[in-house]
Amino acid sequence: MRTIAEFEAAARERLDPAHYDYFAGGAQDEITLRENETAFQKLRLIPRVLRGSDKRDLSVTLLGTPSSMPILVAPTAFHRLAHPDGELATARAAARAGTIMIVSMAATTAIEDIAAAAREVAPDPGLWFQLYLQPDLEFTEAIVRRAEAAGVKAFVVTVDSPVLGRRERDDRNAFHDLPPGLFVENLRNIGENRSGGNTSHVREIVMSAGLNWDHIAWLRSKTKLPVLIKGLLHAEDARLAVHHGVAGIVVSNHGGRQLDTVPATIDVLPEIAAAVGGALPVLLDGGIRRGTDVVKALALGADAVGVGRPVVWGLAAGGREGVSETLEMLRADFDQALALCGGRHPADLTPDQVRR
Numbered sequence: 001m002r003t004i005a006e007f008e009a010a011a012r013e014r015l016d017p018a019h020y021d022y023f024a025g026g027a028q029d030e031i032t033l034r035e036n037e038t039a040f041q042k043l044r045l046i047p048r049v050l051r052g053s054d055k056r057d058l059s060v061t062l063l064g065t066p067s068s069m070p071i072l073v074a075p076t077a078f079h080r081l082a083h084p085d086g087e088l089a090t091a092r093a094a095a096r097a098g099t100i101m102i103v104s105m106a107a108t109t110a111i112e113d114i115a116a117a118a119r120e121v122a123p124d125p126g127l128w129f130q131l132y133l134q135p136d137l138e139f140t141e142a143i144v145r146r147a148e149a150a151g152v153k154a155f156v157v158t159v160d161s162p163v164l165g166r167r168e169r170d171d172r173n174a175f176h177d178l179p180p181g182l183f184v185e186n187l188r189n190i191g192e193n194r195s196g197g198n199t200s201h202v203r204e205i206v207m208s209a210g211l212n213w214d215h216i217a218w219l220r221s222k223t224k225l226p227v228l229i230k231g232l233l234h235a236e237d238a239r240l241a242v243h244h245g246v247a248g249i250v251v252s253n254h255g256g257r258q259l260d261t262v263p264a265t266i267d268v269l270p271e272i273a274a275a276v277g278g279a280l281p282v283l284l285d286g287g288i289r290r291g292t293d294v295v296k297a298l299a300l301g302a303d304a305v306g307v308g309r310p311v312v313w314g315l316a317a318g319g320r321e322g323v324s325e326t327l328e329m330l331r332a333d334f335d336q337a338l339a340l341c342g343g344r345h346p347a348d349l350t351p352d353q354v355r356r
């Protein structure tokens with residue numbers, strides 16, 4: 001396999017069409033879904049010359065978690081729909097690659113098992129945990145405790161989903177339930193008489209339009225781990241994130257799956273990076289398919305990027321080996337693009353190297 005597009009084609013052949021649509025699809029007309037990729041394609045790179053190095057160092061440290069490259073595994077739900085080994089395969093591949101995996105709260109494997117699988121490969125794997133804050137705060141706190149006990153190193157609170165986006169492919173396919181035997185494992189067996197064991201429904205996770213900054217303060221009071229927020233696109237929200245003491249932000253439109261017709265993440269990154277002014281790490285996801293996309297995001301102010309669907313395609317196409325291949329392909333592609341841009345390290349990339 002040579003490209004993410006080839007992995008996607010291989011995944012599509014293997015997947016149930018309704019499941020492929022769930023992974024691939026976006027909200028409504030999928031305008032944002034497409035734009036995440038085309039926005040990168042419209043940007044042009046201006047390389048610097050005569051200042052590179054035979055040896056590049058791609059490593060970064062994000063909020064105390066080292067990563068061998070600035071390319072992370074974005075949180076995506078339901079990996080066992082993609083491959084029987086599910087999140088265990090993804091976690092082993094991410095640990096092998098030495099990169100951070102942000103585990104979805106909607107994983108089909110329990111966080112304890114994911115952490116154990118990662119530890120088989122690396123003694124101190126970089127696992128972060130994505131949270132949808134549940135209106136029942138006691139229940140949310142129980143999930144937080146569970147993830148902490150499993151050894152995660154940060155929490156990533158997704159804030160772009162006050163309600164779930166309307167994915168018309170899922171409506172058309174009537175895909176609203178996980179197949180028998182698959183469950184949202186992190187929401188099972190918490191406390192007594194909770195969730196009644198029936199966590200197979202896709203919407204079992206409660207989206208809450210009533211969340212506000214007080215809930216972020218609440219979470220910060222409940223954990224010593226860094227709390228990031230994922231899914232902001234407005235510069236003023238980035239300023240508020242700094243003001244409210246969050247540890248980091250992820251510029252994200254949820255891969256075009258929430259509000260359709262929001263801009264591509266790369267197009268709002270410069271204003272958000274300016275608003276943050278280096279006060280905290282800025283991550284970006286959405287549409288990263290090539291090393292040049294990574295270069296553009298870092299040059300315009302991101303400290304690292306996340307990849308969602310590419311990991312799912314690798315997983316569906318080849319399980320753990322497929323995810324490893326995907327991550328190594330992205331690493332090699334980024335390393336080459338960095339060299340061609342005259343950089344030795346991710347931090348060498350600067351905004352003047354990107355032209356609209």
Ligand SMILES: Cc1cc2nc3c(=O)[nH]c(=O)nc-3n(C[C@H](O)[C@H](O)[C@H](O)COP(=O)(O)O)c2cc1C
Pocket residue numbers: 022023024036074075076077104105106130158230252253254255256257285286287288306307308309310312
């Ligand atoms: C199938 C799928 C499931 C996702 N599940 C979650 C999730 O459970 N939690 C979350 O915060 N984001 C979720 N996302 C959004 C991703 O974290 C990320 O923002 C997005 O996939 C990035 O775009 P990309 O797929 O173009 O790389 C999901 C995305 C996809 C495609």
Ligand SMILES: CC(C)CC(=O)C(=O)O
Pocket residue numbers: 077106164202205254257
């Ligand atoms: C369980 C879902 C809400 C996961 C998700 O975030 C998504 O499908 O985009």
